[in-house]
Amino acid sequence: MEFLGEVLRDALSFLADAGPELRRVLGLTLAVSGTATIIGVVVGVPLGVALGWGRFRGRGPLLALVNTGMGMPPVLAGLFFLLLLWRDGPLGAWGVLFTPTAMILAQAALAIPIAAGITAGAVRGLSPDAVEQLRALGLDRWSEGRVLVREAWPGVLAAVAAAFGRVVAEVGAVLVVGGNIQGETRVLTTAIVQEARQARFGAAVALGFVLLIVALIVNGALTWLQLRTE
Amino acid sequence: MLLPAVRLDVGDLVLSVDEQPLHDGERIVLFGPNGAGKTSYVRAVAGVGPGADDPVAAAYLPQRPYAFRGSGAANLLMGLAPARHATAQALAAELGIADVLLRPARALSGGERHRLALARVLARPEPLVLLDEPLAPLDVRDRAAVARVIARAIGHRAAVIVSHDREEAAILGGTLAVMVDGSIRQRGPVTEVFALPDDDDIAAIVGVGNVLRGEVNRTRGALVELAVGDQTLWGMGDAASGPATALFGAEAVTVYAGSVTGGSARNVWSGRVMATRETGRLVELVVGVGAIEVVALITPGSRDALSLQVGAEVTVALKATAVRIVGT
Numbered sequence: 001m002e003f004l005g006e007v008l009r010d011a012l013s014f015l016a017d018a019g020p021e022l023r024r025v026l027g028l029t030l031a032v033s034g035t036a037t038i039i040g041v042v043v044g045v046p047l048g049v050a051l052g053w054g055r056f057r058g059r060g061p062l063l064a065l066v067n068t069g070m071g072m073p074p075v076l077a078g079l080f081f082l083l084l085l086w087r088d089g090p091l092g093a094w095g096v097l098f099t100p101t102a103m104i105l106a107q108a109a110l111a112i113p114i115a116a117g118i119t120a121g122a123v124r125g126l127s128p129d130a131v132e133q134l135r136a137l138g139l140d141r142w143s144e145g146r147v148l149v150r151e152a153w154p155g156v157l158a159a160v161a162a163a164f165g166r167v168v169a170e171v172g173a174v175l176v177v178g179g180n181i182q183g184e185t186r187v188l189t190t191a192i193v194q195e196a197r198q199a200r201f202g203a204a205v206a207l208g209f210v211l212l213i214v215a216l217i218v219n220g221a222l223t224w225l226q227l228r229t230e
Numbered sequence: 231m232l233l234p235a236v237r238l239d240v241g242d243l244v245l246s247v248d249e250q251p252l253h254d255g256e257r258i259v260l261f262g263p264n265g266a267g268k269t270s271y272v273r274a275v276a277g278v279g280p281g282a283d284d285p286v287a288a289a290y291l292p293q294r295p296y297a298f299r300g301s302g303a304a305n306l307l308m309g310l311a312p313a314r315h316a317t318a319q320a321l322a323a324e325l326g327i328a329d330v331l332l333r334p335a336r337a338l339s340g341g342e343r344h345r346l347a348l349a350r351v352l353a354r355p356e357p358l359v360l361l362d363e364p365l366a367p368l369d370v371r372d373r374a375a376v377a378r379v380i381a382r383a384i385g386h387r388a389a390v391i392v393s394h395d396r397e398e399a400a401i402l403g404g405t406l407a408v409m410v411d412g413s414i415r416q417r418g419p420v421t422e423v424f425a426l427p428d429d430d431d432i433a434a435i436v437g438v439g440n441v442l443r444g445e446v447n448r449t450r451g452a453l454v455e456l457a458v459g460d461q462t463l464w465g466m467g468d469a470a471s472g473p474a475t476a477l478f479g480a481e482a483v484t485v486y487a488g489s490v491t492g493g494s495a496r497n498v499w500s501g502r503v504m505a506t507r508e509t510g511r512l513v514e515l516v517v518g519v520g521a522i523e524v525v526a527l528i529t530p531g532s533r534d535a536l537s538l539q540v541g542a543e544v545t546v547a548l549k550a551t552a553v554r555i556v557g558t
Contacts, residue, residue: 127296129292129294129295129296130296130298132273132278132292132294132296133292133295133296133298133347134296134298135278136276136278136290136291136292136351137308137309138287138309139308139309143309147298147308150298150299150300151298151299153299229299
């Protein structure tokens with residue numbers, strides 16, 4: 001018990017003394033995961049609506065692919081983008097490896113299937129009466145999509161929350177394509193790994209606490225929006 | 231206009247309906263028992279469900295209209311071109327829901343939501359209107375008024391209206407198509423199909439009955455006097471003036487051989503037996519009264535006792551309380 005008490009004291013003093021370094025890590029975490037979530041939602045929600053509503057060839061295989069993507073290990077996404085962005089790789093000319101841009105790309109790849117899969121599920125869960133009435137209205141594709149997103153709104157918000165939760169909490173992808181470079185590509189999760197490996201448990205716990213607070217604030221806001229629509 | 235042929239096999243039900251010609255302004259009431267395939271048929275015609283190779287563009291009201299998130303007004307105008315918005319709002323006012331349009335559509339009552347969907351579908355511009363049970367969710371006392379709004383809004387367009395209610399069919403339809411087990415078994419003017427069903431199956435479904443169209447002469451309390459052809463007929467109803475339809479069952483008609491006087495029935499006519507037909511255990515008599523025909527249902531025993539053969543002079547009597555008169 002003495003050990004854990006000591007860790008907790010260290011964590012509190014770490015937070016009390018936290019300087020620009022913690023702010024930078026927190027800021028980068030929010031910027032990278034926030035941008036990746038936005039990309040994931042912008043691409044994934046329309047894709048999910050199309051998969052949940054549309055009747056087109058290749059829908060089944062695409063749905064299976066998205067469902068697989070929802071469970072893809074982050075470190076594999078990291079590895080994929082590492083190879084893609086490597087100096088001699090297909091996109092090596094971009095020169096973005098070990099920068100926040102690479103981290104955003106890898107996390108967006110994780111966010112898209114989550115947003116798409118959950119949105120598709122929400123759209124497919126609409127009542128048969130809603131489906132029938134919507135088909136009877138004969139709207140153009142764009143208006144139809146808008147109505148579907150609005151009808152499935154609580155599900156779409158759940159998709160946003162799940163996408164953000166997945167990317168802000170993952171460590172494998174950002175570690176592989178970002179490199180955990182202090183002051184450049186270090187985010188909360190990679191910082192926790194770093195501190196833990198060096199046995200600075202107080203700092204690790206403090207950073208974990210900050211990560212939980214971030215998740216709590218974002219999910220709290222989304223839950224509030226969700227409840228308000230019901 | 232030609233409605234597409236519909237072929238569909240969904241296990242319990244095999245739907246097979248040939249192309250149906252419809253002239254402008256013709257309103258077909260698709261009548262039949264539950265499970266006959268009426269809804270599947272109109273869904274196929276509208277292209278919302280499977281079964282038709284070339285569905286037609288139609289204004290289609292599903293059986294259970296759905297209220298989307300958003301205000302009543304937003305729901306009302308969904309899918310309508312801006313040029314049709316005024317029409318939709320006018321229809322909403324006629325249907326008595328103008329003052330609930332600002333409320334969230336999901337907070338509206340079932341009847342209000344139904345009227346909302348009805349106003350929206352009637353405001354659409356398509357030359358064909360398909361309505362699946364448009365009056366069923368409404369209070370009985372509101373049906374005639376809503377039916378008039380529907381008839382006026384359809385105007386000279388062709389329409390198919392699904393119903394399983396005789397009164398509704400009589401108010402809404404010009405043509406009656408009876409659907410049994412996935413196919414249309416008889417199609418003709420409403421009055422004719424009700425009075426002279428092709429066979430016992432259809433008779434059992436439509437119920438042997440009388441549907442007489444006329445003009446309201448006068449009213450006395452709940453009693454309405456209707457001029458039908460060269461006859462007058464007393465019944466009960468809320469029609470105050472203008473065209474109206476009288477409905478009464480063939481079993482409500484009493485037939486006497488020769489003439490009678492002094493009964494309590496308000497409607498007593500002399501006529502002549504035009505046709506007789508066995509329908510299961512009963513006999514259907516068609517009695518010509520001046521220019522109109524009245525269908526009566528009697529037992530074979532009565533027929534034999536009174537020797538009611540074709541050409542026999544008879545008196546038919548009918549209580550006003552057995553006649554329902556609805557405005558059309």
